[in-house]
Amino acid sequence: MERLREALEAWRRELGEDHVLADEATLARARTATFATTQEIGAVLRPGSTEEVRACLRIAHELRIPVTPVSAGRNQGYGSRVPARSGVLLDLGRMNRVLEFDEELAYLTVEPGVSFEQAHAFLEERGSRLQLATIGGPPQSSLIGNALERGDGTGPHGDIFQYVCGLEVVLPTGECLRTGPGRYPHAQAASVLRWGAGPGLDGLFSQSNLGVVTRMTFWLAPRAACLRLVSGVLEDPSQLGPVVERLRLLRMEGTLREAFSLWNDYKVMSVLGQYPWGETRGLTPLPESHRAKLRAKLNVSPWHLNFVLEAPSEAQAQAAQERAEHVLKEAVPALSFTREEELGPGALRQVPSARNLRMMYWRKRSPPPEVPEPERDGCGFIWLSCAVPMTGTHLETALAIAEPLPLRFGFEPNLCVLGVSARCAYLVVAIIYDREVEGEDARALACHHALQQALGEAGYYPARLGIQSPVLPFTPEDDSPRVLRTLKAALDPHGILAPGRYLP
Template sequence: MVSKYIALPKGVTEEVFDVAISEFREVLGGDAVLTGAQQLAPYIKTMMPVADEEHVPSAALLATTVEQIQKIVAICNRHKVPVWTISTGKNLGYGSAAPAERGQVVLDLKRMNRILEVDKDLAYALVEPGVTYQQLYDHIEEHKLGLWLSMPAPSAIAGPVGNTLDRGVGYTPYGEHFMFACGMEVVLANGEVLRTGMGSMPNSNTWQVFKWGYGPYLDGIFTQSNYGIVTKFGFWLMPEPPAFKPFVIQYDREEDIVEIVDTIRPLRINGVIPNAVVIAHALYEAPVKARRSDYMTGPGSIPDEAVFRIMKDHKLGIWNVYAALYGTQEQIDVNWKIVRQAFGKSGKARILTEQEASGDPAFVYRAKLMRGEMTLKEFSLYNWRGGGGSMWFAPVSQARGSETLKQMALTKQILARHGLDYSGEFIVGMRDMHHIVDVLYDKTDPEQTKAAYQCFDELLSEFSARGYGIYRVNTAFMDKVAETYGPVQRNIHKILKDALDPNGILAPGKSGIR
């Protein structure tokens, strides 16, 4: 018998789901409960090398209030219906808006998009999940609040709640986003509403200024997890500095990455450079200026000779180091002297300021990110090869030059074995280093899709075997990454899940937790 639904939740009959859908409509109204194939199309398409049918939702619910969410979780508990929550659903390359498992109901919170408070003096915001960075940026500009955002590269369409809950990062001194989170409101699986930190104190006015509250710190368990539904989220904003100086430093040899990282590390630890430093490979920057087909057609990974031509044609280094200085002009002048001396010792670096690089499109979009301005320019990556396939591979290591060449060599070997290009960057934090690689492929090509899956699987296996943990991953590989962190952590996650969500209704499979 053909079902009236494009998918059904695991273990739920059509008759039971009919009752649940009817109850959802009583809570939300008919227009906010989506079950038709066309209505659900935005929640199906992914960029992962698996069949989209594996991630088809059974329905989507458009909630607008906390009270509605409380009623939704009650219905889900009653009928054992799993629900996959998204805020803006724009985590492209990590799973998009599709649920982790076929048949899950998507709880879409994009209509919960109120900016509840922005405090100019204390520099914080309190927002709902559907608020986008663009919306908040426009609010700050309209009210001339003199505050800066930190956001990921797809800034305008993504939102601070979803990005921070997946522990995403940005490019200003406030770029470690969860570090600057302060206070959450969470609907638990039993319908209770928890306010973390100082938010649990009646009449408190310190919810967004003091992170810890009293007793165990709980906010962390609601990141990269499925223990609750975050409905309000507080975070700190950066006061606009008196002066800002972005710069790029270019190097021409891949082996220079060792010197680059070892030069950056003390500057970051000592706070001379206050934001995360991006070290972008030429092939990561090239899509802003060119397409792959301009330099190579046919199968296989792009050869070094083509990379050298790209560098020459578009004035790129093999490594392009982006960072900025913030503060008074006097502070910047002192720190700029330190930066120039540090990078100038070997004579290998080309140091370019905003004056020399102002017309370069790659520099322009990087500078915007480092001062909290909206841009979608990094989506040029998806035009490099075409075909709509993308997965972010994101291992973490110590910020040491000795960690770089072996990682890059291993990554390039695995990618080349599967006919894919190395499109990567290293990002140096305070003491850590993220090696971010966009595994780009043509999802319309079955052979390339198969190769991309095998490539990503091999990357995860080889890096984890060498002790490099992945900090974030797409929904198709969440179980595999969770396994690399060992049985004790997985068991603790399971104990928490069983205690907080005994019916397992909240996002089963998120981060490998069921």
């Protein structure tokens, strides 16, 4: 306590009174997620520059105070802005400048507070012909926080961390490094080459607690002239395997250049509507007869397939459509192709939207507000995202675990299969509940842990972790735990940075 008081004084001297917050409203917000947490927050620090981040960490290092960074703190479903362990929050939201933009070489360099909606508006204002991947999460989410979590989005650069370079990282001791060629003076290729000469360090700082990233470059993709939305429904879930086999073929050969998504009925219904409390008289999980009724009411099928074909010319778009139709037609008989012009100008462009946030209110008894604030509103929401090789057999095996298990805990299996790359899909499960219902917080966490355990035992491990499970409950077979401990001890000798987040 004495050390915290000393640290607060030192941080106030460095950042000014206004940027070291310890009022109850701020702290309450910082310790509330969309599921139960017990972590305490001593203060929220709001540095405005890399130099101030360095000063914050030097003080934390000297006084041994745990500090966890957030960029926008919108990691909803994985813990929002709550750290894995009690400590102080380093909120990087004030560092929200776009530092560099190059239309010709197609890149954007930003600070951690830059959000998806801000970056999108920046490109729009300049009439740019380039696009950034867009996520289905809150538009106020940060580019850097998302990339460091190895988030997924739409567009050709949807596997987001694959398309970044030039990280500036402040280490827990206050030292600062740049990854790639940018470490040298006047490096001309700092924003266009990932590695440079020597070991590549970028990956070390994603999904880890080894440094605070204060700058990152995102490679942008040219907006294609011709876009077509491809949609289809699967009335028979046994067709999922064959569909995924065919989608892999389209992905591998390059006809399909971005992630496809397969949503089950619960996922579609949770975005379109809410749990039918009246009709079910409070019974959960949704009884099969009501599931069928709700499907009919909302015009929803067991599974929905969507992806976008991009091509530089009408002739190439037509050829891609014919190819996709040929490959998919037997597995998805009712496939529709819609030109972007038919949907409205720019309708298929990567515009950040809050549309999907409605799903967090599925089990609430009042409608979602215009501006969702799920933590305030007591929405219960937990993600589990695991990696599944892109074959029909693997998908069927993983689904045979993920579909029945949530029902045993009283939750609908809300599922999405995301074709993030040609070889690997993410099976993303949402556990949705109402935190105001007694006992649900505990049941939802138990469901998450059981699902993670069952999928892991079958070899399908998470692609990303939330603070509901900050370290995987499986023992690696190799020497990685010792090597990672050595790295952590070397870079963070007092273990002050985000303790318990991915690494001890």
